[in-house]
Each structure stands twice: as structure tokens, then as C-alpha cells.
Amino acid sequence: MNEFKSVWVFSENRDLMLEMLCKGRELADKLQTELAVILLGCKIKDQAEILIKYGADKVYVVDDPKFEKLQTEPYLSALTNLATRYRPEIILIGSTKRGKELAARLTTRLETGLVSDAFKLEIDENKRLIATRIVYSGNGVATETYQTKPQVATVQPRTFEKPKLMERKGQVVEVNVTLEEPKTEVIEIKPVEVKKVRIEDARIIVSGGRGVEKKEDFKMLEDLATLLGGYVGNTRPLAEDRKWFSEWVGLSGKKVKPDLYVACGLSGVIQHIAGMRDSKVIVAINKDQEAPIFQVADYIVVDDIYQIVPALTEALRKMLKS
Amino acid sequence: MPRIIVCLKQAVDVNHIKVDPTTRRLITADAPKKISDFDKNALEEAVRIKEKLQGEVVALTVSAEDAKTTLREALAMGADKAYLVTDPSFQDSDALITSHILAQAVKKIGSFDLILCGEATIDSYSAQVGPRLAERLGIPVITYVRKLSLEGNHVIAERSLEDRFEVAKARMPALITVIKEINEPRIPSLPDILKASKKEFVTWSLDELGVSKEKVGITGSSVQILEVLAPKGERKQIKIEGENPHEIAENLAKALIQKGFARR
Ligand SMILES: Cc1cc2nc3c(=O)[nH]c(=O)nc-3n(C[C@H](O)[C@H](O)[C@H](O)COP(=O)(O)OP(=O)(O)OC[C@H]3O[C@@H](n4cnc5c(N)ncnc54)[C@H](O)[C@@H]3O)c2cc1C
Numbered sequence: 268m269n270e271f272k273s274v275w276v277f278s279e280n281r282d283l284m285l286e287m288l289c290k291g292r293e294l295a296d297k298l299q300t301e302l303a304v305i306l307l308g309c310k311i312k313d314q315a316e317i318l319i320k321y322g323a324d325k326v327y328v329v330d331d332p333k334f335e336k337l338q339t340e341p342y343l344s345a346l347t348n349l350a351t352r353y354r355p356e357i358i359l360i361g362s363t364k365r366g367k368e369l370a371a372r373l374t375t376r377l378e379t380g381l382v383s384d385a386f387k388l389e390i391d392e393n394k395r396l397i398a399t400r401i402v403y404s405g406n407g408v409a410t411e412t413y414q415t416k417p418q419v420a421t422v423q424p425r426t427f428e429k430p431k432l433m434e435r436k437g438q439v440v441e442v443n444v445t446l447e448e449p450k451t452e453v454i455e456i457k458p459v460e461v462k463k464v465r466i467e468d469a470r471i472i473v474s475g476g477r478g479v480e481k482k483e484d485f486k487m488l489e490d491l492a493t494l495l496g497g498y499v500g501n502t503r504p505l506a507e508d509r510k511w512f513s514e515w516v517g518l519s520g521k522k523v524k525p526d527l528y529v530a531c532g533l534s535g536v537i538q539h540i541a542g543m544r545d546s547k548v549i550v551a552i553n554k555d556q557e558a559p560i561f562q563v564a565d566y567i568v569v570d571d572i573y574q575i576v577p578a579l580t581e582a583l584r585k586m587l588k589s
Numbered sequence: 590m591p592r593i594i595v596c597l598k599q600a601v602d603v604n605h606i607k608v609d610p611t612t613r614r615l616i617t618a619d620a621p622k623k624i625s626d627f628d629k630n631a632l633e634e635a636v637r638i639k640e641k642l643q644g645e646v647v648a649l650t651v652s653a654e655d656a657k658t659t660l661r662e663a664l665a666m667g668a669d670k671a672y673l674v675t676d677p678s679f680q681d682s683d684a685l686i687t688s689h690i691l692a693q694a695v696k697k698i699g700s701f702d703l704i705l706c707g708e709a710t711i712d713s714y715s716a717q718v719g720p721r722l723a724e725r726l727g728i729p730v731i732t733y734v735r736k737l738s739l740e741g742n743h744v745i746a747e748r749s750l751e752d753r754f755e756v757a758k759a760r761m762p763a764l765i766t767v768i769k770e771i772n773e774p775r776i777p778s779l780p781d782i783l784k785a786s787k788k789e790f791v792t793w794s795l796d797e798l799g800v801s802k803e804k805v806g807i808t809g810s811s812v813q814i815l816e817v818l819a820p821k822g823e824r825k826q827i828k829i830e831g832e833n834p835h836e837i838a839e840n841l842a843k844a845l846i847q848k849g850f851a852r853r
Contacts, residue, residue, distance in 0.1 A: 339730075364750050368732045371684070371720035380683060380811030383715035397815075403712050404603040407615045407817045415811035450729035454745070455756035471850065495850060507770055518714065519769075527850050537603060548848060549824065550841070565825040566844055568837055578838030586842055 271356040271416040274298065276323075277305040277346060278361025279337060280424070285321055287359045287422050289430035290388055292322040294357060297390040301325055303355070307345050309335040312441070319437035322430045326439045327353075331446055338449035339369055347376045348444045355417050357396055359388075362421035370421045380413045385420040396420070404518055405541030423522060425467050460513055464498050471497025471527045474516060474543070477504050478532015478553065478572055482511045487573075488531055491580045494587075495527070500543075502533045517542035532572040535560025552576065590644035591702040591739060591761075593635040596691060596722070597648055597663055599656040600625035600712040608819040615817055624659055627707025629666075631767050633774040634737055635705050636667035642739065645669050647698060651690045653680040657790070664785035665777035671788070672698060676795040678802040683810035684713075688721035690805070693798040695726060703744060704764040708733055719766040729759035735770045 274295040278284040288304060295302035301324040306315055308330065315326040327349060333341040346369070350358065360370040362384050374381040387399035396418040402409045466472065473492040479485055485499065492499045500523065503515040516523055518541035528546035532553060533539060540563055543549070551564035552575050561567050568575055605620040624632070635646045648663040650656050651674045660671040674694050682690075695704065704726075706719035716732075723730035735754075736747035744763050748755045749770065777785070795802060807813060829844065831837035 364733050364748075367716045368720045368730065371717040372724040372730075374717075375685065375688065375721040375724040378685070378811075380685060381715075381717060382812055383717060401820075402714070402817060403601065403606055403615065403617070404714065406603055406606045406608075406819065408820050409817045410815045411812050412815055413811060414813055451731055451757045451759040453755055454758050457747075457754040457756070459751075459753055495845075527845070527848075544820065544822065548850075550845070561826065563822050563824055565827060566841060567826060567828045568841060569828070570834055570837060574834035575838055575841075578835050579841055582835070582839045582842035583845070586846055 271354045272298075273301045273303055273325075273353070273355045275303050275305055275350075275355040275358045275417075277307070277358065278363070278366055279307070279342070280361050280363055280366075282429070283361035283363070283422070283424050285429045286424070286427045287361060288318070288322050290422070290427040291357075291359055292430065294388060294390060294396070295324075298356065298394060300356065303327055305329075305346065305349060307331075307334050307342055309333075315439045319435060319439075320432045322433070322435075324437045326437065328439060328441050329444050330441070333446045336449070336453060337365060338451065338453065339365065339372065340449045341446040342369055343372050343376070344447035345444045346373050349442065350377060350417060358417050358419045360419065360421045362423045367421055370419060374419050377417065377419075379415040379417055379419060382411050382413075382420045384423050386423070386426050388420060388422075401518070401541055405537040405544070425522065425524075466498055466500055466514070466516070466521050467523055469498035469500075469523070470525050471495045471529075472500045472516070472523060472525045472543075472546075473497055473529040473531065474500035474502070474533060475505065475531050476502040476533025476539075479505070482509070484573070485511070487576045487580070491529070491576055491583075494580055494583055497525070497527070502539050530560050530564070531576055533560060534558050535563065591638060591642055592645045592647070592700065593638060593703045593705060594647045594649055594695060594698060594701050595628070595632045595635045595663070595668065596704065596706045596718070597628045597632060597650050597660070598625045598707075598710045598718075599623070599650060599652050599654070599659040600710050603711050613818045613821075615819060622654075622656075622659060624662060625707055625710040625712070627709060627711075627767060627769055629707075629774040630769055630771050631705035631707050632663055632666055632668065633772045634767055635703070636775075637772065638703075638737075638739065639667070644702075647672065647701075649691065649694055649698070650674070651679060651687055651694070653677055660790070661785050662777070664788045664790075665782045666775060667781070669788060670791070672791045672793065674793045674795070674798060676802070676805070678795065678806045681807045681810065681814065682805050683812040684715060684717035684721055685811050686805050686809050688718050688725055690795070690798065690800055691718070691722050692725040693800055694793065695722070697793070697798060702761045703739075704728075704762070706764065706766045708766045708768050716766070719764060723764035726762075726764070729763040730766070731757045731759055731763065732766045734765050734767050737765060737767070737771065
């Protein structure tokens, strides 16, 4: 059998695919092998060419209406088929919820290892892939490697930079694959309330926790955020228990790395910190001087948010005027 | 009447992990263990289905250590029967191996209608075992479920995805992974705890499942953990002080402006 070579990238999310393409290019260059994108979808052939300009050497395209409903089995069978046929050495898969399920099932079929949510990917001197990920809900960073191939990792959005467009040449390969029928049936789709701003894009985030007593009180955080040109965020209990919001920052929520993160009345439990630890500057306001959020903060205020937050907005407003 | 298997992991309680300050290595050995949070939601959901439709709830754990106390809690919460697959050689097995052992155990347990798992575990958070197990058993899987109901031979589940909620239907037997939102797990009462000690508890070794010891643990796993360290966190930790909230706020405002936030 042929040996394993080439680096592959797949995600049904285009932005994420491009981000992984940038990292994939780096890995492929290190291994002196080719970088391929697997493009699966319905009427997507015309999107293939540009991916070469973003760094791919090859684009494998499977164009089929069966992909339209985003059900796992068609994707799973296409990837299994292609990976068995062409034997890539590394596969990067976008870590959306769909992507996570897909990756777990694909690597079971291929009897190989999967590192979930890798935030660092490197090649060691033995040409093995070294993947780094968060474990123990943010208490630890694990460095992992593989004993089987292909070496598969999922990658979360915003982990890597997007590549720049370049003039380069490559090959688009259309492949025919027999796709499996879905094992589940989608009987209803309900939209989620989509926020105008994606919190991952915000340069400044003012975040609130259970210290904010009423939903109306969030206004004071919004005022501060607006003045700073930022956006508000929150901890999970405010979304799941109090239902004020549909998303949250943290391990099981959004990972953010803004220039400034102002944590107001949130304790900084490890699962929350896991989502904002990489912020450039962290300010924490909490009336409990033992609050763990202070461990990861650059500026610490031990006081009541109801006193400090409005006063801070006011002080900034005055200073900006003068 | 549905027969439901719930897969539970005995996980390290992540809020009690200490760090060795000189090596930055994590000290997990003496941290307490518990049923991983979302697995508890899976168990609660199974018990609620049983309360509605009768049937049977079976708790299943694979662990390198003796997880009897943890599984007793599952019995107290309402599981009818517990299966523990335990063997020291299981230590450091990856999800590929774990799902294989679980699949062998499920086959030995016999017929079932549903398998429920948590979306991920609190210690590894990789969300692999549920889908991998479904794949090994060749049954449909619905992940990230926040609402669940049974209708005849089918399971109907509402998934919470990034861009939408999706109501999916699958023929049973099927595997479902649940998210925290699905329910609030009960706290067992004293009589429940006492009753649990009389329930059936089965322990299997890897041999009894026909899994060879060489194929598990570090040697059998396809992913190998090289090291686990506490993340580096060098923060300034500057305390902003003042006579009163206004003064504190002003000092903080100055610091932020100096850093270039909120430009004039
Ligand atoms: C598997 C798992 C995954 C999780 N994932 C996430 C996640 O992704 N994101 C997340 O956020 N959580 C997550 N959680 C929940 C997490 O463990 C915490 O429960 C949560 O982050 C706590 O939210 P909080 O800080 O708002 O509330 P609390 O911990 O209750 O903290 C409130 C804080 O506010 C302070 N306070 C109260 N009043 C005032 C006041 N007037 N002025 C100043 N300070 C005040 C208190 O001193 C306290 O420190 C997860 C949990 C589990 C088990």
C-alpha cells in the first residue's frame, strides 16, 4: 500500500476552512508534501479555484445535492472513501458541533486517533504531528501525539489566522463517491436568534456574571462597552439558568481573545477563564477579594460593580471630553 | 418499554485540581472523583423517560479504578442496574479504545433501545466517545440534544447547533448525546440511597469482554499524551485603589486610557 502523505483540510464552515488552510500550508511545507482541501457541497464547484489561491495545492470536489441538508452520513462516507483511497497523513477538521461528530465517527471508521480542539499544531523531528489542547476544563494544557495515521485533529474557529490571497497554481480534482443515506431525518429547523455582532470579533468585551442581579442592570455594562467601542459578554448561568442570553463566554461557549476584557461580578471559575484567558488585558471587578478571576487579571478592583461600573463609565466619559 | 443504557464517566472534579508550583504539573491523583456533569444529565433524562414509559435504566462505566461509589450514586439517582468494566491496564486509554470497550460491554449487556451519553466530559472535553460508540454499533446518533421524546419505535430529539436548532428523528436503537440544558439532575434522597445498595451491580474485567490487555492503555491507544501542564498565566495583578468608588473608578479609567483603550 502507498504510504501516508499530504495534509488535508475540511470544514463545512468556509471561514474555518480558510483558517485551517493557513495552518495546513505550514504543516505541509514542513513535511514537504501537498496540501489539499476537501470541498463537499451542493453546487460548489466554482468555489474550488480560489482555494488554490489561498494556499491549497489540490482541491478534491464532491458536488452532490445530498450534502445540502448538512446531515452527517453523506459527509462521513465521502471523507472515509477519499481518505481510504488517497491516504492523507494529516486531516484537520473544523470543530463546529457537526464537525466534532463527523471527526469522531470518521476516525472510528479509519481506526485512528483524534485530538479535539487543538490550538497549536506542530511537526516534531520524527515528522509526527504534535497537537496541544486544553484539558481538565482549563486547568491544564496537554501536548499529545499519534501512534496511528492519518493523524486527525479538530480546530475551533479563530484559532489560526486566515491566509492571504496569492497567485499560485494547483489542481482541482472532481471525484465521484457513492454517498450513504442519512440515518436520521430532520423534521424541523428552528432559527436561533443571531446577534448582530459576533462576540469573537469584538476588540473590547465587558462581561457580566451572576453579580449582575437583574437583566435591566446589564445596561450599565452596555453603557461602558458602548463608550469603549466594545460589546457585552456573560457567563453561562446568565444564559442557561436565567435565560437572559443565548450564548456565553467559556469552555463550553465562545472563546474570545479581545484586547480588553472587563469581568464584572463574575467569579472566574475555571470553565469561564478557559474562554477568555488569552485576552490581552484583563480587568476584574468583584467584591470578593478571594475571587479566582483576580488570579488572571491585570487590573484588580475589589468593590461593588453597582458602584464601580457606572463611575468608571462616567470617569472615562469626562476624561475623553477634556 | 424502553431499555436505556447510560454511559457514565468517573471524572476528576476539575475544581479541585492543584498545581505543583515548580514543575507546573497538575496534581490530579488526590482530587475527588465524580460522575462527569453532562453524563449526570444523561442519566437524569433516562430516569425521566423510565418514569413516564416504564422500562429499565442501565448504568455503564469503564474505568481504570474502582468506580463503585460513583456508580452507586447512579443507582441512587434511579438506575436499575450498574455495570462496571474495570481494569488497571485501561489507564490512559484514548477515546478510540474507550469506545471499543464500551461497545463490547453494550453487546454483552444485550438488547437496548437507547444509549444516552453526555455531550463531553469535564476532564477531557473531547466529545468523541458518544459518536464513536454509535459508529461501532452501527446505530444512528443525534448529538447536542436539549429535548428528547420517544414515539413508538422512534426517538425525536432537538439539537442545539451553532446556527440553528434542529429537530431530528431516528429509528431506535439509537444513541443520543445530551447537553446540560436538557434537565436539572436530581439529588437522591436518603431512602433512594439505601435502596441503591440492594440493586444489582455487575463487575466485568477486560478478559470477560474479550478485550486483550495489550490493546488498551498507552500501548493500544492511537493518541498519546506527552505532558499536561498548568497554563502559563503571568498577569500583572495591579490592585486599583482609592478612597471611594469614584476615586477607584477614576484611577482605573486613567490606567485604561494610558493603555490606549478609549481614545480621545
Ligand atoms: C462542564 C462545565 C462547563 C462550563 N462551561 C462554562 C462556560 O463555558 N462559561 C461559563 O461562564 N461557565 C461555565 N460553566 C459554569 C461555571 O462552572 C460557573 O458556574 C460559572 O462560570 C459561574 O458564573 P458566575 O461567575 O457568573 O457566577 P458566580 O460563580 O456565582 O460568581 C458571581 C461573582 O459575582 C461576585 N459578585 C456578586 N455581587 C457582586 C457585586 N455587586 N459587585 C461585585 N461582585 C459581585 C461574587 O463575589 C462572585 O464572585 C461550566 C460548568 C461546567 C460544569
